[in-house]
Amino acid sequence: MSRSPRTNRAEMERRAEEPATSPVREQPPTTVSGWPIEPLDPPDDRNGRGGESDDRYPGQYPFTRGIHASMYRGRLWTMRQFAGFGTPRQTNERFKFLLGKGQTGLSTAFDLPTLMGLDSDHPRAAGEVGRLGVAVDTLDDMRVLFDGIDLESTSVSLTINAPAIVLMAFYLAAAQERGFDFRKLRGTIQNDILKEFHAQNEFVFPPEPSVRLVCDVIEFCAGHVPQWNPVSISGYHIREAGSTAAQELAFTLADGFHYVEQCLARGLAVDAFAPRLSFFFNAHNDLFEEVAKYRAARGLWAEAMRYRYGATDEASWKLRFHAQTAGCSLQAQQPELNLIRVAYQALAAVLGGCQSLHTNSMDETLALPSEHAVTLALRTQQVLAYETGVTNTADPLGGSDFVEALARAMQHDARGYFDRIASVGGMIPAIEAGFFRREIADAAFAYQREVDAKRKLIVGLNAFVEADEKPMETLTVDDRVERDQIATLRATRGRVDAGELRRCLGEVRRAAAMSQNLVGPLLQAAHARASVGEMMDALADVFGRYEPKSA
Template sequence: MTSVSTDPTQTWTTISGVPIEPLYTEHDLTDWDPATQLGHPGQFPFTRGIHESMFRGRLWTMRQFAGFGRPSDTNRRFRFLLDQGQTGLSTAFDLPTLMGLDSDDPRSLGEVGRLGVAIDTVDDMLALFDGIDLTQVSVSMTINAPAIVVMSFYLSAAKQRGDDWRRLRGTIQNDILKEFHAQNEYVFPPAPSVGLVVDLVEFCSQHVPQWNTVSISGYHIREAGSTAAQELAFTLADGEHYVQQCLSRGLDIDSFAPRLSFFFNAHNDLFEEVAKYRAARVLWAEMMRDRYGAKSPASWKLRFHAQTAGCSLQATQPELNLVRVGYQALAAALGGCQSLHTNSMDETFALPSEHAATLALRTQQVLAYETGVTNTVDPVGGSYFVETLTQQMQTAANDYFAEITEQGGMIPAVENGFFRREIAEAAFAYQQAVDSQRKIVVGVNDFQQSGDADISLMQFDESTEAEQITNLKNTKAARSGQDVARSLALLKNAAASGENVFPALLQCADHRVTVQECMDAMADVYGRFRPTVNC
């Protein structure tokens, strides 16, 4: 075991490599006007939070990401979490569903229900939320390339249950750009993929007014190795591109901007994370009001969900992951999140067990009810250190915005691999810092111990895949082949003509067309994306 250096002459940095001074004073805040740059919570530019009373008025929504096996398996986990005091549902889909494949496709072999729930038809969506009042609980669905298909299944299921769409609350991620930056779960080329995002925004803005139509996600950008500033800049740049495309469609900005939401990582460096969230609110408010002319204050407000950093979890001394998650959750709360997911300590080994998921939820509950964090609004506001970091974050993000413009805009920057190169270089720099012990990861490159404690892991039922495939086979046998053919023809025609494809997808959902059948029909029109070598 080595000891951490306490040499006062060494260079101290954030986890992202930003130099940190030994002391911050008023002299570090050059040209800083607290009246306009800090202001009051609930008022432009929302540095201190988007609501006047913040957590004194309403706590953040407590979510635990859940999904595995068949829809009935995940339904039981949802019910368990709600019984434990969870206040919102977050749905994880399996890899085949995320890639727009059905469970019976040969490429799905071995992955069905393994890392999320398998959804093939609207019947699966009905089973997933069986017995859960969708008008009383907020539902989040983390899916991107087939997001518009899955959302059509959700609304079809709600209609069949008799639920009023106008009372549905929730979020669908529907952020395809971050897939091209980081996660690789794309199907169509960038331009038509963004077009589908706009289709969903347009439809839901008219018919599902309480639904968040895009969760613009920096989370996976950070998980891929970006710095905090890159996460901030690339996420807001993605959001701006969606706004531009919605405006090009002819949508009024105040008709859709209030239902755009954001999804950020909550990483280990507490103050860097808090500054990131504060800077995000300021930059988005200025962009929406001053650049795009939004008139409604609701359009200016950046609302965000935070999830603790999965990439920070370690397989050695896994119980320490509880500690990491607690500090990360604190950063999200101090940063003013609207919704929070806390990772479970066992996620480096398997899907969370009920015990581990409960402990993760209890972490949020202790934070909310025992620590005093919620007693006053923005307890870190006015800190010389935090406000300096916030300014630095804004400057770094604006520099990236200018660089994206120099690349020719979002789509050219995606296609030439700009985002991937930036993230890869940042990830390499961080790994070098860990390898050289300039950054300490407890239990990994310092403070190691032998004989880690055993933790009980969730066991995956291997019969799940066969049962899901059987259910899909039965659904296909019972449906009308003529209705399926007509629905798919309508979908292809809508895609080819440039119409909004959502009404056609709703008809597909009603007639038990599968996820893959819908995706394949659109791929016949849009093509499939193959990245170039330099990406």
């Protein structure tokens, strides 16, 4: 139900004190010295806003101050550490290790072959199986990956893009075979192919059919998996490629607008799918710039959803986002300093109002995170949540002249980018013209020039360098992982009903050619034990494979 955006202070204070959904915080909201903290503190009128302006309260349109009235005073963000390496069994053990350490959600990293839609025995997968994430080839792997984990009570994130619809089919089929109810599954699949064309390059099909697959997942989840976020519209990788904060903001929201427009074009009602769209932003080094970015993003999204796309459900206006600390800021030199960087970046994400958070491990620039390093990364979030007091009041930085001015500047720059994208014909023409890549490359070059000239200092890299550093012990993946995974895949193939597999893959091709939603046919193919590579090949028979034009 929609409501008026204006609410008086008494009503907002009442909402801020209402119990939140689990997990509810039990600690009293006081300072270390015992001073009680009010649920919220509206800005004064120094900026001339006066009265009960629309942006004075958290949980109120345009949600600049946060999407919930109580924010973390009632419920903390989800602590969701990214994890995945080796075989599904090894990653399942890491998942259980993290849950045992107090993590509150799971986030799955897949290896490069899986990300590219290749089976582990494909020639191009050689040397990469299980190296930078977990290898998943079939539904049986997905079942092992989440063995012993209650998928109805645990929120799960799947970081996958080009083959996202295939991995979603595996996940749903695994849940189905274990007797879980689709309507009770909670989690997120990244499924944001546009940012792959901008920055990360893990695409398989051309842009238009790739976006169609994203929208197929959105449409299917809206009807059948209502608590699932079918896309995580991702600025993180755009920033990792070297963009500015304003570019990350603008390009991410532009991607989101394109998905909305494509879903509307296929006849979906905006309020049927928009409440489950989610976002994924970088948490970089400049604390106040990052906080301003998140505030600006909420305002721009709320405005567009309400007025441009006509959403009337308040949930459609709310930009919900996961944050991850900046991998590109981690340094191999003096890697223990990465703990400090990550803590400040996490602080920015929390002060900016994130709904879930991953904190990078100090050794991630060197190797996959060790158990010791990943525990410290999780403990960083726990110290922030329980010891610093930043969770005791909603939006503690609201009303800061500096932060508000930065947020307005961010919004101005983002609107300028929206206009430039429109001027070249919209999202797909802009991708094909190389617009996003050029903008990001220019920003990355400008930043690196500042670092090289020491006009921007990076501790341990171009300032305060240690001459004699001791190497850090790191996690390694045994070569046996690849052999074991290939053996498992071949054993699964040996049990497949070849006729049923051909029939299911033929149905995938037919549905792709007929513009039918592909989740259902892929779900059946998953049950028939089709592999990632076999499903992607079937789709490629219809869509073709994408080779970008050279710039």
